Amino acid sequence: MxxxxxxxxxxxxxxxxxxxxxxxARHAFFRRAHRLPDxxxxxxRPDTALGTRxxxxxxxxxxxxxxxxxxxxxxxxxxxxxxxxxxxDHGMDLDVDLDVDLDxxxxxxxxxxxxxxxxYGPHPxxxxxxxxxxxxxxxxxxxxxxRACRLGAPLTPEALLAHASGGPRTVAVLTEMxxxxxxxxxxxxxxxxxxxxxxxxxxxxxRTVFLLDSAESADLAPLSAAEASRxxxxxxxxxxxxxxxxxxxxxxxxxxxxxxxxxxxxxERLLLAPPDLGHDDPGDVSGIVVAQAMLQGGLETPGQGSxxxxxxxxxxxxxxxxxxxxxxxxxxxxxxxxxxLEHDRALLHRRRxxxxxxxxxxxxxxxxxxxTWPAHRAALxxxxxxxxxxxxxxxxxxxxxxxxxGSLALAEAASRTGARLFFTATPDPHRTLVRKYTEAGPxxxxxxxxxxxxxxxxxxxxxxxxxxxxVLGIPGRSGTRELLAHYPVLGDRYGPRGPAAxxxxxxxxxxxxxxxxxxxxxxxDLFAGGDRPDALAPQDRPLPLLLCVGRLHPVKQQDLLxxxxxxxxxxxxxxxxxxxxxxxxxxxxxxxxxxxLGTLLRGHDAAGRRLAxxxxxxxxxxxxxxxxxxxxxxxxxxxxVCPSVKEEFxxxxxxxxxxxxxxxxxxxxxxxxxxxxxxxxxxxxxxxxAGLARGxxxxxxxxxxxxxxxxxxxxxxxxxxxxxxxxxxxLAGQYRTTARRTLGPLRPRWEVDGGAHx
Numbered sequence: 001m002x003x004x005x006x007x008x009x010x011x012x013x014x015x016x017x018x019x020x021x022x023x024x025a026r027h028a029f030f031r032r033a034h035r036l037p038d039x040x041x042x043x044x045r046p047d048t049a050l051g052t053r054x055x056x057x058x059x060x061x062x063x064x065x066x067x068x069x070x071x072x073x074x075x076x077x078x079x080x081x082x083x084x085x086x087x088x089d090h091g092m093d094l095d096v097d098l099d100v101d102l103d104x105x106x107x108x109x110x111x112x113x114x115x116x117x118x119x120y121g122p123h124p125x126x127x128x129x130x131x132x133x134x135x136x137x138x139x140x141x142x143x144x145x146x147r148a149c150r151l152g153a154p155l156t157p158e159a160l161l162a163h164a165s166g167g168p169r170t171v172a173v174l175t176e177m178x179x180x181x182x183x184x185x186x187x188x189x190x191x192x193x194x195x196x197x198x199x200x201x202x203x204x205x206x207r208t209v210f211l212l213d214s215a216e217s218a219d220l221a222p223l224s225a226a227e228a229s230r231x232x233x234x235x236x237x238x239x240x241x242x243x244x245x246x247x248x249x250x251x252x253x254x255x256x257x258x259x260x261x262x263x264x265x266x267x268e269r270l271l272l273a274p275p276d277l278g279h280d281d282p283g284d285v286s287g288i289v290v291a292q293a294m295l296q297g298g299l300e301t302p303g304q305g306s307x308x309x310x311x312x313x314x315x316x317x318x319x320x321x322x323x324x325x326x327x328x329x330x331x332x333x334x335x336x337x338x339x340x341l342e343h344d345r346a347l348l349h350r351r352r353x354x355x356x357x358x359x360x361x362x363x364x365x366x367x368x369x370x371x372t373w374p375a376h377r378a379a380l381x382x383x384x385x386x387x388x389x390x391x392x393x394x395x396x397x398x399x400x401x402x403x404x405x406g407s408l409a410l411a412e413a414a415s416r417t418g419a420r421l422f423f424t425a426t427p428d429p430h431r432t433l434v435r436k437y438t439e440a441g442p443x444x445x446x447x448x449x450x451x452x453x454x455x456x457x458x459x460x461x462x463x464x465x466x467x468x469x470x471v472l473g474i475p476g477r478s479g480t481r482e483l484l485a486h487y488p489v490l491g492d493r494y495g496p497r498g499p500a501a502x503x504x505x506x507x508x509x510x511x512x513x514x515x516x517x518x519x520x521x522x523x524x525d526l527f528a529g530g531d532r533p534d535a536l537a538p539q540d541r542p543l544p545l546l547l548c549v550g551r552l553h554p555v556k557q558q559d560l561l562x563x564x565x566x567x568x569x570x571x572x573x574x575x576x577x578x579x580x581x582x583x584x585x586x587x588x589x590x591x592x593x594x595x596x597l598g599t600l601l602r603g604h605d606a607a608g609r610r611l612a613x614x615x616x617x618x619x620x621x622x623x624x625x626x627x628x629x630x631x632x633x634x635x636x637x638x639x640x641v642c643p644s645v646k647e648e649f650x651x652x653x654x655x656x657x658x659x660x661x662x663x664x665x666x667x668x669x670x671x672x673x674x675x676x677x678x679x680x681x682x683x684x685x686x687x688x689x690a691g692l693a694r695g696x697x698x699x700x701x702x703x704x705x706x707x708x709x710x711x712x713x714x715x716x717x718x719x720x721x722x723x724x725x726x727x728x729x730x731l732a733g734q735y736r737t738t739a740r741r742t743l744g745p746l747r748p749r750w751e752v753d754g755g756a757h758x
Contacts, residue, residue, distance in 0.1 A: 021112065022433050022458075023485055025120035030488040032122065033151060111448055112437050115455060119143035139452070142166065145173045146459050150466075154180040157193035164197075164210045168374035169456045171210055172405055175217075175377065176463055182218045191215075195222035198231060205236040212242040213378040216249045217412070225253040238375075241363065244271050245382045266341035267363050277348050277390040287328030288396040288739045291358075291388075291419065292318060295406040297367050297551075299334050299357065303616030304582035305367060305590070308551050309651035310401065312619045315351070316507025316724045317731075322354030324732035329393055330355045333384070333410065337366045339585070347387065358391070360384055366585050371453070373405035380406060384413035395419045397735045403429070403461030411467050420738050423468035425499070426648050429457040430486035465489065470738050473501040474648055476673050502730035504649050505722045506658055509623050519628035522621075523636070526577065530609030536575050537609055544574045544700070545638040547629060547661070549622055549652050552581035552593035557686060559596040561643040562611065564692045566600060570700060571607035579614045579622065623659055630660030630711065637707060639664060639699060643686050647671050654722055657681065657714035662707050664699055674722065680713035
C-alpha cells in the first residue's frame, strides 16, 4: 500500500487550468459595467434602486438597450411574425454589420467565440445567418437581451413584448426583465402594450401564453374575463392553462372557468379548483419558517429519474433543521406530476414534526426532466406563489440549490411573498462550458445546441446570484474562492475569500428492529445466482466487489465504469454491482444508459454473470446494503466506486465511507474536499477510460490490510466531520442572521404606480 501513494499523486495531480474564454469575457464585461455611472443594477435584487438607469455612452451595451418611441415599437409589433420580431430593431440597437464574413469570423473564433463576443463583447452586433446549427442573428438578439438584463437596463413594454415568440430561452430572459420594465415604464403602459398584442390577432398560441402569464404575474388586466375567454384558443393545452391562470386573477374571471370536473386529468382539475391549504393547520409557529426546494425528481425516490443525493440530503436536513433554535417550521418544496396527483391530490403533508412537504403540481406525467423546465416556468411560478400565500404559516426564507428555470420560478414566487432568498452557487455550468464545447468536436451536429443550452444555464445561475439576498457555496479545497472566477459580482459582495460555505453532512443511520436478518437477506438476494441480471453467483462471494450507487445519467458514467471493467479484464477477479434507475416509468437518460450497458455486455456472457444491475433502492436500503458489505463477518471484500465526471459534493460517497466501505471517487469536484487519496480512500481520474482504468488497477492492487485501513480512516472522517446536525446548525445561523438583518417585510416587486400585487 505505501507504493500506491506516489501513483495516486501522479494520476490525480491537477494540471494548470487552460485559459477559459468564458471567464475572461465575463470578467471583462463586468469590469466595463462597473465603469458605467452607478454601475450595473441587477434586475431581481429586492434592494434595487428605482432611479433612472445609468446614462449611456456611445458604443456601450446600454446603447443596445435604448428605449424606443412607443409608436414605432407598437407599429413594429402589430404585424411581426416570430422571425421578424427577433430580427427587427425593436428598441435594440444591435449595431448590425451585414458585411461581416461569417465563415471567416467562425474560423477565427469558433462558434463559442462568436456567441461570447455577442453576449459579453464591447460592441454587440447581430450576426448574419449561417448554417442552421451555427450562431446567427437570433443568437445575437438573445445575447443582447441577456446583456440588457444583466445591466438592469429595462426595455419598453413594446420593445420587450416584440420578442415574445423567440423561443423558451428568449422567453426566460424576457420574464426576468419584465418586472423592471413594468416598474420603470408604468403599469398602464405595460397593460396597453399587452392589450394591443392580444387584440391584434397576430399572436400564436405560445405568444398568447406568454402575454397572459406576463399580465397575471404583474397583476395587470389588459383583457376582461369575457375578452380573454373569447380570444384564447382553448384547444391548445398550454394556452388553455394560461387562460385559466389569468381568469383566477382577473376580476370576475372565476365565473368563466369550466367546472372542475371538466378537467381532462388530475392536473387540470386542480388548476380549475386550487385547494385551500388553510385547514392543514400545523399549530403555532414560533421562529422563522424556512423553505427548501427539491424540484429535480422525488424526495423519497433517490436514484430514480433526476433524484439524486440532494433528495437524501434535504430530507435529513429538513428533519434536523426543524429542531434548531429559532427555526419554527421547515417546508420542503417538491413537484407532483399526473401520476402522483392521481394517487393523492393532497398538496401539503407532514413528514416529521416541524418538517412539512409542499407539492407543486406540474403538467407532466412525472417530475419534469431538467431540459423541459423552461416550458413549465410560468405555471410553476403561479402555483408556488398561490400555494405559498395559502399556507397556514408565512415563509420567511427560501433556499434554492439548482441554477435552472425551476429555481427562477421559485425565486420569483418567493420575492412576491416577501421571503428572503438564499442560493447555493456552484462553479458549474460556468466551469465546464468550454470543456463540454471542446469535447463535442467541430463536426458534432449537436454542438451548437449544446452551447446554447449551457449559455442559458449560465444565465439562470447568474440571475439567481443577482436575486439572492445571501449566496452560499459548497465546501471545497479552496473554500469558495473558485466561485469568484466564475461570478465576478461575488467579489464585490463577499470580498476575496468568497461567500460562506456551511459544512455538508449526512443524516445518522437508524437500524431497523430486525436489522441483522434484513442484512443477511439482502446479501442472500444479491448472491442468488449469476444467471439473473440483478444478482451474482454464490461462488463469487469471496471476490472483491465494486459497488456503484446513483441515478442512471451520463454525468454518473456507469457505462464508462462497465466498459473499463470489461476492457481491463477486472471482471475475471472482481464483481460489479450497479444500483440506480427507475423501472415503472424510466426517463430517457435511464433508458439510454440501460441500453448502453446492454450493448457493452453483448458477447461477454461470463462477465455478465459477475455484473448485477439493480433498480434504485430507498436510501435506508442502500445504507443497509453498504453496512452488510462492510461487515467482515459476511466475507465480502467490497469497495464503493463513484465513476462520475465530477460531484459537487458526493453525498453517496460520504455515506459509503460512513458505512465502513473504502471509497474511490472522482478527483474533479467536491470529493477531494474530504477524501484524500491514499489516506482515507482513493481518487480516480474519471475524465477518460484510460484514467479510470489506471485508477481501477490501482484499487485492485491494494492488499486487504490496506483496504481495511482506508475503510477505517474513511469512516472516521465521515463520523467526526460531516454530520447533518452541524450542517443544520450552521444554516440555521445563516437564516437567523438574514432574518434579523432585514427589518420588516420587503416591498413587493410589483408595488409600483400606487398599486400593490395581490
